[in-house]
Amino acid sequence: MTDRLGPVGAVPRERDTRLDVFRALALLTIFVNHVPGQYLEHLTHKNFGFSDSAEAFVLISGMSVGLAYGSRFAVGERLAVTLRILRRALTLYVAHIMTSVITFAIFAGGALWFGRPDLLSEINLRAVVDRTEQGVVSMVLLGHQFGYNNILSMYAGLFLMLPGFLWLYRRSAWLLIAVSGTLWLCAGIWQIAPSNFLDDGYWFLNPLSWQFLFVIGFVGVLRARRGGFPRNPVLMALSAAYLFVSMLWVVLSWWNIDFSYGLPAVLTGFDKTFLSTPRLLHVLAGAYLVATIPVLSSWAALPLSHPLVAVGRHSLAVFIFGTILAMAGQVMMFVTGKNPVLGTLYAVLGIALHIAYARYLDWQAAVISQNAKRQGLQALPVKGRDGPKR
Template sequence: MTDKTGPTGGVPRERDTRLDVIRAFALLTIFVNHVPGQYLEHLTSKNFGFSDSAEAFVLISGMSVGLAYGSRFRMGERLAVTLRILRRALTLYVAHIMTSIITFGIFAGGALWFGRQDLLSEINLRAVVDRTEQGVVSMVLLGHQFGYNNILSMYAALFLMLPGFLWLYRQSAVLLLAVSGTLWLCAGIWRIAPSNFLDDGYWFLNPLSWQFLFVIGFTGMLRARAKGIARNALLLALSAAYLMISMLWVVFSWWNIDLSFGLPAVLTGFDKTFLSAPRLVHVLAGAYLLATIPALSRWAALPLSHPLVAVGRHSLAIFIFGTILAMIGQVLLFVTGKDPLFGTVYVLLGIALHFAYARYLDWQAAVMSRNANRQGLQALPVKERDRTRR
């Protein structure tokens, strides 16, 4: 595949493997961060800036959605596209419930196998153990979420909003960004978020806040396809400076510095639930540098056959696989006294398994494609079949 980029950094007309590569890094980083207490965790992006892999994943997801649905949501096709989007939301919901149940089973199995009942007090499991009936209903209704199992539920909620985003975009991209930004700001100022049923809190990742990053990715990708991304020297300098300041802030723990000036926390804080502005700007600054610096852009444009591209291409399956591996890893670390060396070896093995699973998914897709082509060929008349083979 050739990478047909324009002089202003526009995206390729064919599949943009850069999205797959960055998404693969985000997925692998999420896995590493979801097995806390090992050495590799200290090397991930969260240790060098305000945002982490979750922000990168949602931004790339918005960009991918722009490619998948942006040009198709037009008169005569809106109902069909909306139904496809809702079906995807249902898939994400089912995936979330499935991983949550498997997570509970992994920790409950660990408690039984190793005789460690204290495992059932980890990652917000205790409420379901103590109040099983209410807990199960709360899980199904997304009113209770286990730790490290809260991205897919937020992502499913974003897909439920997507038809509305697409309709607004058809009216005006500026209107969509204005509505989305206003919703983000109001949710952050007045702490508006879906509630948890078993406690007084709310979702760890608030979709009313995170939708703004999703929409920025969506509209940014559609603009890039139409007009490219202009390289602005001032924006490049500001983005690089912001990333540097952010890294120093985190590395040297300057959290006691108060620059809020009485403004709402959503504009000056570092809250992940409501996606405070410093986190939002951080991921956007990084994305701008990746998109407009040719060396970085070329580095990420790997061939379709590259293992990283495969990991990013099968994002949902890989994410579920990584979540299950991470939950097993947490249990094993817990019962081994949280030995960081053991955890590091486990994570390295888990990363290798990510690539192996992506390879298997590619092989499975190729087999299914060959079988489908063979069946289609056999359905043709004999003369047409012979002509097709030639």
């Protein structure tokens, strides 16, 4: 699948839509999970396994980036590609700051409008309220993050590391996997992560850990592009068994079972910050089955006109839109006593608005494309008896 758009936003006809569809499902699930307390939240796959939509989103993002940049980091092009990647990282940083400011405004507005000052003690807002000067500086420097507003900052961190990943990949895919896996392991064992300035903690989603999943998606999709994933019956059976056991573990709440045997938590725990092994294996097992079972893979090959394809194609804009909707939904849940019926209705409306917004972005891209074509035709010379005219 190519993740590139033409110069004016037109969608390539040969686009493989499967990653768009799975990315859309991840985005919609993130939105639903970010409005806690309603019924749809209990139907998302975080309730049936160790990983959730954040892992799926990062894996899919790694695959998309592999297709977009994997073959372009050649000698003579590295500076241009690196600058393009850094520009994307800056875009993600600005998007993170923007959504954080809007999130603060939504909760502050709710506190004022509904007379609920307790809203300013939710989702890690209180530190900024109590120490505004330090809080604003910390937000800008990514040293303080609000709850449910921590994916884009981690993703921007991954893009800052991407030129190094590309450099390693040009030498050896296995070298890249080895370096990335070592970084993941060291970060997990010694708790290495970007720190928060206003408390003694660190980022909720550690890019030094999550980069391993990103790299696995990056390398995996490029290998699949060359020769496909091998359909190993033993590996498929092990993946299915692992998914089944993890479902039982979560549904039956087997969290009191200790199988650590003194090993580091990153190998045996369920920590999300440092992407512990059980979570990592869960998302990889699911992805392997999707990639190797034809009925699952072919189902996602939907036409370009399908709503899910549109949602996945405009992933950044839709993610920002969904985050703002989710924050407004959280305020609504707090002021209505966390009414699950109202929350469910809001979640359904939010999903519909995601689709409508993606459709609008498609329409906008089509208008821009038509205008560009019209301007291009007008710029062509018109030959007459007196010579070319413009």
